[in-house]
Amino acid sequence: MNYNWNWGVLLDDPYLMWMYTGFGWTCLVAICAWVIAFTLGSIIGVMRTLDNGIARGIGTVYVEIFRNIPLLVQMFLWYFVFPELLPKDWGHFVKRGIPLPEFWTAVVCLGTYTAARVAEQVRSGIGAIRNDQRNAAIAIGLTSVQVYRYVLLPVGFRIIIPPLTSDFLGVFKNSSLGLTIGVLELTAQSRQITEYTFQGFEAFTVATVLYCLVTFTVMTLMQKIEGRTRIPGMLSLGAK
Amino acid sequence: MIEIKNVSKWYADFHVLDDCSTFVGKGDVVVICGPSGSGKSTLIKCVNGLEPFQKGEITVDGTSVGQKGVNLNALRSRIGMVFQNFELFPHMTVLQNIALGQTKVLGRTEPEAHDRSMLLLDRVGLVDQADKHPAQLSGGQQQRVAIARALAMDPIAMLFDEPTSALDPEMINEVLDVMVELAKEGMTMMVVTHEMGFARKVADKVIFMDEGRIVEEANTKEFFEKPRSERAQEFLSKILSH
Ligand SMILES: Nc1ncnc2c1ncn2[C@@H]1O[C@H](COP(=O)(O)OP(=O)(O)O)[C@@H](O)[C@H]1O
Numbered sequence: 001m002n003y004n005w006n007w008g009v010l011l012d013d014p015y016l017m018w019m020y021t022g023f024g025w026t027c028l029v030a031i032c033a034w035v036i037a038f039t040l041g042s043i044i045g046v047m048r049t050l051d052n053g054i055a056r057g058i059g060t061v062y063v064e065i066f067r068n069i070p071l072l073v074q075m076f077l078w079y080f081v082f083p084e085l086l087p088k089d090w091g092h093f094v095k096r097g098i099p100l101p102e103f104w105t106a107v108v109c110l111g112t113y114t115a116a117r118v119a120e121q122v123r124s125g126i127g128a129i130r131n132d133q134r135n136a137a138i139a140i141g142l143t144s145v146q147v148y149r150y151v152l153l154p155v156g157f158r159i160i161i162p163p164l165t166s167d168f169l170g171v172f173k174n175s176s177l178g179l180t181i182g183v184l185e186l187t188a189q190s191r192q193i194t195e196y197t198f199q200g201f202e203a204f205t206v207a208t209v210l211y212c213l214v215t216f217t218v219m220t221l222m223q224k225i226e227g228r229t230r231i232p233g234m235l236s237l238g239a240k
Numbered sequence: 241m242i243e244i245k246n247v248s249k250w251y252a253d254f255h256v257l258d259d260c261s262t263f264v265g266k267g268d269v270v271v272i273c274g275p276s277g278s279g280k281s282t283l284i285k286c287v288n289g290l291e292p293f294q295k296g297e298i299t300v301d302g303t304s305v306g307q308k309g310v311n312l313n314a315l316r317s318r319i320g321m322v323f324q325n326f327e328l329f330p331h332m333t334v335l336q337n338i339a340l341g342q343t344k345v346l347g348r349t350e351p352e353a354h355d356r357s358m359l360l361l362d363r364v365g366l367v368d369q370a371d372k373h374p375a376q377l378s379g380g381q382q383q384r385v386a387i388a389r390a391l392a393m394d395p396i397a398m399l400f401d402e403p404t405s406a407l408d409p410e411m412i413n414e415v416l417d418v419m420v421e422l423a424k425e426g427m428t429m430m431v432v433t434h435e436m437g438f439a440r441k442v443a444d445k446v447i448f449m450d451e452g453r454i455v456e457e458a459n460t461k462e463f464f465e466k467p468r469s470e471r472a473q474e475f476l477s478k479i480l481s482h
Pocket residue numbers: 251254256274275276277278279280281282283
């Protein structure tokens with residue numbers, strides 16, 4: 001192979017800046033999307049554990065839709081189709097009115113998609129709690145909201161820290177799909193650098209290292225959280 | 241105090257409770273026994289509305305449990321319940337377990353709840369375990385905490401669902417002792433158990449269930465001396481021979 005390695009080019013103006021801002025956008029998209037995914041996913045997941053058939057039905061439909069349509073298709077649907085479905089003024093606002101429409105589209109798309117995965121984790125976490133545990137909470141007179149707030153959610157979330165970690169990492173990886181609608185995140189910038197300099201190996205190597213760095217940081221962080229919330233004397237939670 | 245009148249319950253086609261009726265007076269201790277799957281747990285869960293039922297009526301202290309519009313949470317807070325597997329909240333300390341209902345349901349302040357919890361822990365002999373988590377306690381200790389948690393709500397009656405059947409034999413008595421003491425103080429109790437020694441000592445009445453029906457209901461002495469039904473005789477001879 002006759003490849004001219006040139007790592008130095010990445011330090012040149014403006015490529016270093018591109019790499020830097022690309023990494024910034026990746027983190028920003030992922031974190032904003034995660035806020036949506038975690039909030040919405042928790043609500044949908046809880047809905048799927050309620051007695052109320054309508055709430056459960058809505059939850060199920062949501063999860064099935066967002067989990068089964070390929071993410072890339074969802075990205076295009078949000079970007080191209082969704083604004084057309086809105087009333088004219090609104091559609092115009094979504095396309096032109098808000099600053100950074102590509103960024104927000106990517107955030108909403110990744111957020112709502114990941115919410116379906118989070119919802120499934122939340123549902124299984126709560127489902128792993130013995131029925132009499134819930135009964136014990138109800139029996140002391142707690143309201144349904146209190147039962148979730150003080151017993152089911154604190155225990156359920158502890159059970160699902162490991163799978164939630166991998167969903168959180170998934171958002172970072174999937175954020176690269178933002179490039180298809182023009183978000184200049186890490187992968188998009190690496191591609192752009194390749195086009196300008198023909199030093200694609202270097203650019204993508206650095207991108208890979210940055211993605212790994214994120215993974216490592218997130219894993220460390222989640223391990224800290226897991227350690228902090230660990231219940232004394234308990235080896236594993238959620239055994240039926 | 242607790243009146244169960246012609247209660248029937250189905251899971252789809254399956255008849256779990258078949259026309260059950262009984263009465264528990266204030267201060268009475270009623271022991272419910274019978275083979276596994278006979279509907280004992282389901283019956284006592286109907287009393288505090290944990291399980292709905294399709295037919296009949298249950299009243300507790302004059303309040304009808306199944307009726308629409310009844311504040312079930314308020315009623316439940318006045319009926320203590322103890323489960324086979326303790327069901328302490330694993331992420332809370334012993335003290336927090338006992339205080340939760342007091343602060344969130346009864347509206348006691350933290351210091352009030354703390355004092356009351358410590359008093360109850362003293363009563364079940366576990367003051368020194370107050371800051372531990374349930375998983376750090378033995379089964380017998382956990383069940384005593386669960387009893388303290390129920391008592392913290394100042395219940396007018398207590399329901400027990402096989403409170404000792406998940407325990408190692410050497411821990412059964414420490415739990416039964418607490419229950420005997422409660423009974424002697426005049427607590428109204430419905431106890432699902434196969435501990436016939438306990439029944440003999442404190443029960444006013446024994447109910448024998450089979451296949452969703454109350455097959456036999458007799459005062460304790462009668463039940464042990466000459467059970468009327470064949471199924472009860474069979475059952476008694478089986479568990480007493482152990
Ligand atoms: N949620 C449920 N759905 C269907 N059947 C149930 C359910 N809960 C209990 N049962 C059945 O009802 C019967 C009575 O159960 P239970 O009251 O727990 O019996 P016991 O406490 O006397 O062992 C059992 O046959 C059990 O399988």
